[in-house]
Each structure stands twice: as structure tokens, then as C-alpha cells.
Amino acid sequence: MPETDRPADLAITDVTALVHDADGAVQFLAGATILVRDGLILSVSTEDAPAGVEVVDGRGQVAMPGLINCHSHSPMVMFRGAAEDVSTSDWFNKKIWPMEVNLTESDVTLATRLACAEMIASGTTTFADHYFMMDRIADVVDETGMRANLGWTYFSSEGDSGFDRGLGFALERNGSASGRITTSLAPHAEYTVDDDDLRRTARAGLDHDLLVHIHAAESRIQTRQSRALRGISPIQVLAQTGILDGRTLIAHGKGIVPEDLPLLAAARGRVGVGSAPKGYLKVGEETTPIRALVSAGVAVGLATDGAASNNTLDVWESMMMTSLVQKYVEQDERWMTARQVLGIATLGSAAAVGLTGVVGSLAPGHQADVILIDLSGPHTQPIHDLAATLVYSARSADISTTIVAGRVLMRDRRLLTVDLGATLDALAPRLAELTDTTHGKSIQDYGF
Amino acid sequence: MPETDRPADLAITDVTALVHDADGAVQFLAGATILVRDGLILSVSTEDAPAGVEVVDGRGQVAMPGLINCHSHSPMVMFRGAAEDVSTSDWFNKKIWPMEVNLTESDVTLATRLACAEMIASGTTTFADHYFMMDRIADVVDETGMRANLGWTYFSSEGDSGFDRGLGFALERNGSASGRITTSLAPHAEYTVDDDDLRRTARAGLDHDLLVHIHAAESRIQTRQSRALRGISPIQVLAQTGILDGRTLIAHGKGIVPEDLPLLAAARGRVGVGSAPKGYLKVGEETTPIRALVSAGVAVGLATDGAASNNTLDVWESMMMTSLVQKYVEQDERWMTARQVLGIATLGSAAAVGLTGVVGSLAPGHQADVILIDLSGPHTQPIHDLAATLVYSARSADISTTIVAGRVLMRDRRLLTVDLGATLDALAPRLAELTDTTHGKSIQDYGF
Numbered sequence: 100m101p102e103t104d105r106p107a108d109l110a111i112t113d114v115t116a117l118v119h120d121a122d123g124a125v126q127f128l129a130g131a132t133i134l135v136r137d138g139l140i141l142s143v144s145t146e147d148a149p150a151g152v153e154v155v156d157g158r159g160q161v162a163m164p165g166l167i168n169c170h171s172h173s174p175m176v177m178f179r180g181a182a183e184d185v186s187t188s189d190w191f192n193k194k195i196w197p198m199e200v201n202l203t204e205s206d207v208t209l210a211t212r213l214a215c216a217e218m219i220a221s222g223t224t225t226f227a228d229h230y231f232m233m234d235r236i237a238d239v240v241d242e243t244g245m246r247a248n249l250g251w252t253y254f255s256s257e258g259d260s261g262f263d264r265g266l267g268f269a270l271e272r273n274g275s276a277s278g279r280i281t282t283s284l285a286p287h288a289e290y291t292v293d294d295d296d297l298r299r300t301a302r303a304g305l306d307h308d309l310l311v312h313i314h315a316a317e318s319r320i321q322t323r324q325s326r327a328l329r330g331i332s333p334i335q336v337l338a339q340t341g342i343l344d345g346r347t348l349i350a351h352g353k354g355i356v357p358e359d360l361p362l363l364a365a366a367r368g369r370v371g372v373g374s375a376p377k378g379y380l381k382v383g384e385e386t387t388p389i390r391a392l393v394s395a396g397v398a399v400g401l402a403t404d405g406a407a408s409n410n411t412l413d414v415w416e417s418m419m420m421t422s423l424v425q426k427y428v429e430q431d432e433r434w435m436t437a438r439q440v441l442g443i444a445t446l447g448s449a450a451a452v453g454l455t456g457v458v459g460s461l462a463p464g465h466q467a468d469v470i471l472i473d474l475s476g477p478h479t480q481p482i483h484d485l486a487a488t489l490v491y492s493a494r495s496a497d498i499s500t501t502i503v504a505g506r507v508l509m510r511d512r513r514l515l516t517v518d519l520g521a522t523l524d525a526l527a528p529r530l531a532e533l534t535d536t537t538h539g540k541s542i543q544d545y546g547f
Numbered sequence: 548m549p550e551t552d553r554p555a556d557l558a559i560t561d562v563t564a565l566v567h568d569a570d571g572a573v574q575f576l577a578g579a580t581i582l583v584r585d586g587l588i589l590s591v592s593t594e595d596a597p598a599g600v601e602v603v604d605g606r607g608q609v610a611m612p613g614l615i616n617c618h619s620h621s622p623m624v625m626f627r628g629a630a631e632d633v634s635t636s637d638w639f640n641k642k643i644w645p646m647e648v649n650l651t652e653s654d655v656t657l658a659t660r661l662a663c664a665e666m667i668a669s670g671t672t673t674f675a676d677h678y679f680m681m682d683r684i685a686d687v688v689d690e691t692g693m694r695a696n697l698g699w700t701y702f703s704s705e706g707d708s709g710f711d712r713g714l715g716f717a718l719e720r721n722g723s724a725s726g727r728i729t730t731s732l733a734p735h736a737e738y739t740v741d742d743d744d745l746r747r748t749a750r751a752g753l754d755h756d757l758l759v760h761i762h763a764a765e766s767r768i769q770t771r772q773s774r775a776l777r778g779i780s781p782i783q784v785l786a787q788t789g790i791l792d793g794r795t796l797i798a799h800g801k802g803i804v805p806e807d808l809p810l811l812a813a814a815r816g817r818v819g820v821g822s823a824p825k826g827y828l829k830v831g832e833e834t835t836p837i838r839a840l841v842s843a844g845v846a847v848g849l850a851t852d853g854a855a856s857n858n859t860l861d862v863w864e865s866m867m868m869t870s871l872v873q874k875y876v877e878q879d880e881r882w883m884t885a886r887q888v889l890g891i892a893t894l895g896s897a898a899a900v901g902l903t904g905v906v907g908s909l910a911p912g913h914q915a916d917v918i919l920i921d922l923s924g925p926h927t928q929p930i931h932d933l934a935a936t937l938v939y940s941a942r943s944a945d946i947s948t949t950i951v952a953g954r955v956l957m958r959d960r961r962l963l964t965v966d967l968g969a970t971l972d973a974l975a976p977r978l979a980e981l982t983d984t985t986h987g988k989s990i991q992d993y994g995f
Contacts, residue, residue, distance in 0.1 A: 176925075176928075176929075177929065178931070179928075179929065179931065179936070179940060180929075180930065180931040180932040180935040180936050180939070180940065181931040181932065183884070183885065183932050183934075183935045184880065184881050184884045184885070185880065185881070186880060186881070187880070213925055213928065216925035217924075217925035217926045220924070220925055220926070221926065377871065379875075380871035380872060380874060380875040381870075381871055381874055381875075381880065381939070382874070382880045383874045383875055383877065383878040383879050383880050384875075384878075406940075410935065410936075410939035410940045411926050411939070411940050412926070413926060422829075423825065423828035423829055424828060426828060426829055426830070426831045427827075427828040427829075427831055427832075429831065430831040430832075431831050432632065432633065432634060432635070432829065432830045432831050433632050433633070433634070436631070436632045437631065437632070476665075476668070477624075477661055477664035477665035477668055477967055478665045478668070478669065478859050478860070478861060478943075480624075480627075480661065480971055481624075481625065481627065481628075481971070481974060481975065481978055482628065483626070483627065483628040483629040483978070483982060484628040484629065484631050486631075487628040487631045487858065488627070488628050488858075491628070491829070491858035491859070492627060492628065492854075492858045492859050494942055494943075494944060495926075495942075496942060496944030496945075497944075519925055523928055523929070526929060527929065530929055530931070534931060
């Protein structure tokens with residue numbers, strides 16, 4: 100039979116599906132059947148599933164695009180809770196960077212398995228990761244069935260070797276894991292990577308069509324310090340070094356100031372910002388100026404940062420936090436409505452990680468990355484406004500099923516591709532050594 | 548055998564127990580056995596459980612005092628999501644108060660059952676409720692096995708009948724449900740109840756040793772308006788009318804200003820403030836000045852308000868939000884640590900609802916209101932800092948078991964005293980009429 104007539108190989112039946120209208124606004128289609136073929140969405144309709152196809156019965160559940168974590172350091176789950184109630188400077192210099200000296204490749208493998216278990220269980224299907232030993236992380240992404248954009252962090256303090264390793268990894272692994280892995284260049288930040296390295300990063304990004312994933316304008320303090328030291332803001336540094344000429348994912352962006360907006364607006368369609376509001380509250384800092392960014396046409400996506408600061412890799416939690424914190428900082432209860440933040444969680448986050456048209460939507464031709472949310476619990480009943488129920492009442496524990504590229508990774512809350520018990524058993528004897536800082540070494544110094 | 552030698556009738560075994568030291572600081576006792584007799588905590592120790600006693604096996608779980616919701620309007624779960632993305636004034640005048648005209652006693656019964664299901668499932672064992680038709684709520688508290696402090700809301704616009712009904716209810720039901728129900732006088736607020744009614748409320752509270760539960764200084768706008776209209780703050784109104792001479796539970800207190808602190812400090816030991824930070828973010832308003840209150844020796848407790856504004860009755864969520872929001876507003880990552888907010892969730896909240904020595908602690912002689920938290924999920928592993936794991940990583944869905952007065956109300960996540968399905972089925976046909984506002988009536992007018 101002709102290619103277009105081949106039957107679906109998976110049907111998700113009897114769901115209320117989150118779809119987008121022509122303007123990208125969030126809508127819900129009740130009584131929907133989602134058909135999947137070769138890992139892609141074939142259709143979302145109210146027609147019955149054809150006979151003979153594998154069925155995921157979603158009766159009474161909501162189906163939506165899998166969540167996208169736009170900025171994470173996934174193996175840092177091994178340090179969850181190991182650096183609490185300290186200043187940001189002490190968090191880096193006395194805790195995290197000395198502890199990261201202890202990492203072995205085996206630790207990164209185990210911790211990434213744990214992180215993937217947490218993300219699959221909480222409905223994340225794609226994550227943009229920025230860390231070390233990324234080849235081990237890529238292996239775990241492959242084995243667990245997740246989708247990820249991976250970048251190997253580098254500092255200029257490493258000399259050429261950091262950049263070279265990062266570029267080599269990006270070229271080698273881009274498109275691997277049946278296309279589920281894309282890669283990025285991952286200079287740590289504009290204050291730990293010098294202008295020459297940023298310039299060659301920008302060139303390499305353009306030459307190889309790679310995303311550049313970088314911490315920038317992480318706080319207003321950083322922006323003030325950058326202006327004091329060199330007269331320009333961190334975003335101006337990105338513009339002057341050519342980073343904003345290519346595809347760019349900015350982590351945090353809390354220190355983005357009004358003069359940065361024209362630079363970012365000029366790069367719209369290529370530049371995105373990942374925001375992780377829970378951790379910002381926790382360190383007593385301002386949040387990402389999402390309203391200004393969205394007004395400038397810049398894509399904004401949801402993120403968790405690492406679990407050493409955020410304590411979870413729960414994008415669902417980030418979704419609620421983003422809505423609540425935005426309403427608070429803008430002092431406007433009519434801004435960042437539930438539907439708006441569902442838009443950010445789907446199309447916005449896909450754009451931020453450079454995957455528009457690939458993930459973040461249930462429209463035909465997109466990857467079949469789908470989650471089912473069970474709203475039968477007392478905390479999500481009754482339902483007067485489904486968007487509000489999802490954002491303000493539901494929590495990630497209500498996610499029952501997680502599907503990536505048409506493959507079911509969690510079904511009825513049972514993880515199918517990670518052995519959590521074995522992972523924790525293997526990690527347990529390493530915990531004391533992992534958090535030891537008595538060696539006095541550090542991977543880097545944090546100057547703020 | 549002598550009274551003190553009678554054996555326990557329930558043992559909760561093999562838990563890590565949250566206990567308090569002599570200064571009230573939170574500590575954890577690993578490998579603990581909690582013995583219960585006649586609904587009270589008999590002991591918390593590392594000794595084995597005696598033979599023949601009923602056992603709740605808590606292997607690998609954390610046991611802590613049941614959560615206390617210091618301010619709720621529990622039946623408002625029926626309006627969950629029915630008044631979203633509107634201004635505070637429209638929320639009251641165009642949505643909630645017109646919708647509340649539609650309430651029948653049967654609606655209140657059904658909605659309170661749903662609320663109790665949600666609270667039991669999320670680890671709340673005591674709630675301080677402020678609403679209408681409280682006799683129906685009291686019946687549901689009795690039937691579900693929960694503990695509550697209940698006050699029947701009144702406005703001066705009702706004439707004498709509101710006050711009389713509130714006092715009558717308080718006297719009739721205080722100590723009912725085997726002592727699990729205590730009562731309060733519940734004037735709505737100092738701007739809807741006039742000074743004469745506040746004065747007789749204060750006198751009746753003292754005469755009958757009843758808590759007065761009142762919305763006061765709900766926002767800085769209210770405080771400004773009170774000063775403009777009558778030259779004094781809402782807390783000064785409470786002081787001048789004698790309310791602060793007795794036991795008082797203030798809901799929200801976001802508009803408490805520095806000049807109020809000496810008045811509240813003078814009432815310490817009798818006065819508490821319930822804070823519900825999620826809803827404050829959602830309406831874009833400031834939060835309760837908890838640091839100033841705690842410094843003044845005023846008890847602060849966790850609350851959810853009603854689910855029409857907060858979307859959940861999840862005190863666990865309030866606990867995390869309180870820590871995060873406090874760190875943010877004080878711009879101090881070392882304030883409101885995980886241990887501090889666990890203190891507020893336990894001893895602080897018990898004090899705020901006037902139940903010090905009765906609930907909020909696993910110390911011998913306290914009510915056996917205990918919850919078990921399962922930390923085996925990927926999002927709560929590994930554990931480097933148990934307090935941080937509980938507050939920043941765990942969520943209410945991790946609560947497996949809820950016990951009130953030694954009676955198990957939820958076991959292994961199965962609700963034992965509420966038929967959720969039957970409750971939702973009975974509520975469903977009422978939803979359209981409940982949210983109808985075309986009748987043009989309202990229970991009250993909100994002037995802010």
C-alpha cells in the first residue's frame with residue numbers, strides 16, 4: 100500500500116487532548132484518539148481507533164505533549180539536598196564545585212539513570228542538559244528511550260581542550276539514539292568563557308548548525324558586575340561575540356535588562372530562554388522577565404536547573420511556579436494564565452530548545468512524545484476549567500503514562516526502561532565520597 | 548493492671564520519626580517505633596513493638612505529626628477552578644459571592660466530603676474552617692474521622708442572627724466527635740463586621756474560652772484603606788475591640804505593619820496567624836510578614852485558604868511555598884530553612900489554631916495524629932538532608948498513611964472513611980447550578 104495509507108502502529112484512545120489552534124493557543128479536544136505511526140503523530144481526532152493497533156487506553160485522562168526541560172544538569176540529582184541553606188557563592192565554591200571533583204564516569208551514568216527515572220515519572224520527555232562526561236549521559240538517554248539535547252560544559256580555564264571536547268562530542272552524537280539526541284555547544288557562561296572562546300563557539304555553531312546553550316545574565320548582580328567590569332551587559336557580550344547570530348539557548352536570563360531586549364528581539368526565532376523559577380525563589384533572587392521577553396517575541400521555556408539547587412527535576416512544578424511567580428512579580432492576576440503557561444510548556448519550550456515542529460505539539464508530523472494525566476484524584480475534582488486544573492491543582496504524580504517517539508516509557512505509573520532499585524543500590528555506597536570536600540580541590544571558582 | 552501499665556493498642560514501626568527537642572527544634576529519630584494508646588501518643592523510641600498490638604508497618608518511611616491547615620473554607624472545593632484569572636474584586640463580587648447564593652446544605656455536605664478526601668490524602672489531620680452551614684461540615688468531620696476547629700462565618704449585614712447562629716453553633720459543637728471538633732467564633736473580617744459585633748464577639752470568646760477566627764489585615768491595600776477611613780490599622784481595630792484580649796486566629800495577615808507588632812506581641816501565646824502563600828502569589832499580592840511575626844513571638848501556621856483561590860487544600864504544598872516565598876521576600880537563602888518550616892508545620896501551626904499540647908508533635912500525651920511519607924520515589928532520592936528532602940523534594944502524593952487519634956484514615960494511599968466516587972457522582976449534577984450567577988444575587992459586597 101502507499102506510504103500515506105499505512106496503518107497506525109499505536110493508538111491512544113478516549114483522552115481529552117491538548118491541541119493548539121492556528122494561532123498557537125491551547126485548546127482541548129474531548130473524546131480524542133491519537134494515532135501514532137513510526138514514532139510520529141499521525142492524527143488527533145474524535146474517530147475510533149482502527150482494529151489491530153496497539154492501544155494505550157487513556158479513558159478519562161488528559162493527553163498533552165511531553166514536557167520539555169529547557170535547562171538541566173541531570174546527574175546533579177546525586178547532590179540533591181547536599182548544599183542547602185547556603186549563599187550562592189558558598190553553594191558553588193564550598194559545596195558543588197569541590198564535590199564535582201569527586202565524579203567518576205560510573206557516578207554520572209548512575210545519576211543520569213536516576214534523573215531519567217525522575218523525569219519520565221514526572222512527564223518530561225525532552226531535556227536540554229549542560230554538564231560533564233556527556234558521552235555517558237548520551238548513553239543513558241539512548242538506553243532509557245528519552246529525548247535530549249546535550250552539551251558538554253566547558254570553561255576557558257581548561258584551555259583548548261574544553262572547547263575541542265565539547266565540539267567533538269556535539270559532532271559525534273548529534274542525531275544519535277535514532278535521532279532522539281541532538282547536541283549543543285555548551286560554554287559555561289559569559290563570565291567563565293572568554294570572548295575569543297565565545298567567538299569560536301559562535302562560528303562553530305553556525306558552521307555545524309548547532310545550538311549554543313549557555314548560562315547568561317543569570318542574575319541582576321551579574322549584569323551589574325558585567326557593566327562595571329566591561330561596560331556592557333552579559334547579553335551584549337553574547338551579541339558582540341556573535342553568539343546571538345546563531346541558535347542560542349540562554350539559561351536563566353534573570354539579569355536581562357531593557358537594553359538587551361532589542362538584541363534578543365533581533366534574534367527571535369533563533370534564541371530562547373529557559374526559566375527555573377523554583378530555584379530562584381530558593382536563593383532569594385529575582386526571576387526571569389518573561390513578560391518582557393514574550394513581548395519581544397523571544398521564546399521562553401520551562402526548566403528545572405539541577406536538583407542540587409532545585410531539589411527536583413519536575414517541569415510540571417516549574418509550570419505552576421512560572422504562572423504563580425509571574426502573576427506575583429507583575430502584580431497582575433490576569434497575566435500568565437493557566438492557558439498561557441500551558442503554551443509555554445509546549446510550543447514555547449519546544450522553540451526554546453530549537454525543536455519547533457519536532458516536539459511540543461500533538462499536531463500530525465510531530466514526534467509522538469505524549470503524556471497522560473489522571474485527574475481522578477480528589478485534589479483535581481471537580482473540573483470547571485481544565486487548564487486551571489492542570490496547572491494549579493494537578494501535580495506531576497498525576498501523570499500515569501509517558502511516551503517518547505511512540506514508545507511507552509512509563510505505563511500506569513510503572514517505569515519500563517529504568518531499574519530504579521538497582522540504580523539506587525549502586526549509587527548508595529558512593530554518596531559519602533561524592534559529597535566529600537576535604538580534598539580542597541574545585542573544578543572552577545565562582546566570582547559572584 | 549494499673550492505668551499506666553496498660554499496653555498500647557497501635558504500633559507504627561520502623562519509621563524515621565520527626566520529633567522536637569526541648570527547644571522545639573526539629574530532630575529525626577531513625578529506627579523508631581511509635582506506640583499509641585486510646586488515641587494518644589504513648590511513646591516514640593527505638594524499642595521493638597510489643598507483641599499482640601495492631602501494627603502499621605512504616606518501613607523506610609518518615610513519620611511526622613499530621614499537617615494542620617490553619618485557615619480553610621473546605622466546601623469551596625466545589626468551586627475549584629471556577630473563578631480564574633480575574634481581579635480580587637471580581638473574584639468576590641462577580642464570581643464567588645453570587646455563586647455561594649446557590650449553596651444547599653446537601654452541597655456543603657458533599658463538598659466537605661470531597662475536601663476531607665483531599666486533605667486526608669495529602670496528610671492534613673486538622674483543619675480550621677471558616678464557612679457557612681457549619682453543622683453540616685461538623686457532621687462530615689465526625690463521619691470521616693478528621694479533626695477540625697470550626698467557626699460559622701458571620702457578617703454584621705445579617706443583623707443579630709449571624710452572631711447568634713455562630714455562637715450557638717460554637718457552644719453546641721465544641722468538644723463533639725469524641726473531642727475531635729473544637730469550635731471558634733468566626734466574624735468574617737474587621738471590614739464586614741462592625742465594632743459593636745467585634746466587641747460582643749470578644750466578650751463571648753472570653754466568656755466561653757472560644758478561639759476567634761477572623762480575616763484581618765488581609766492585604767496592604769486593606770490596611771491602607773482602614774487607615775484612610777478610620778485612622779487605624781485592621782490589627783489596631785482588633786486590639787481596640789478586645790479581640791486580641793482572647794485567643795485569636797488571624798487569617799492571612801499580609802497587611803500587618805510594623806506598628807501592629809507590639810499589639811500582637813502583647814497577645815503572644817494567644818494569637819496566631821495562618822498563611823496561605825500559594826494564593827497570594829496567584830493574585831499578585833504580598834505575603835504574610837512571617838519573619839517579623841516570628842521575631843515578635845507570634846505563632847505562625849500553614850494554611851491553604853479555599854480551593855476556589857488556592858486550587859488545592861494541600862498543606863504540604865503550602866509548606867514548600869512558605870519556605871521558598873519567605874527566602875524570596877527576605878532575599879535571604881539562609882532564612883526559613885527546611886527545618887524552620889517543618890517547625891512551623893508542626894508546633895507553629897498547632898499553636899496558631901490554639902491546640903498546643905494537643906496536636907503538632909509526636910511527644911507522649913499528644914493526639915496520635917500521624918502521617919507516613921514514602922521517600923522511595925526517584926524525586927526524593929538520594930537523601931543527603933532529610934529535612935530538605937521533605938520540604939523541597941517530596942510532595943503530598945508521597946504520603947501513604949494518615950492517622951487521626953490513632954484511627955487509620957488512609958492506608959497505603961487508600962482512603963478508608965470517604966467514598967470518593969460516590970461523592971463525585973452526587974456532586975456532578977449540581978455543578979452547573981452551583982456556578983450560575985445569572986440570578987444577580989450575592990451573599991455580600993466586597994469593597995476593596
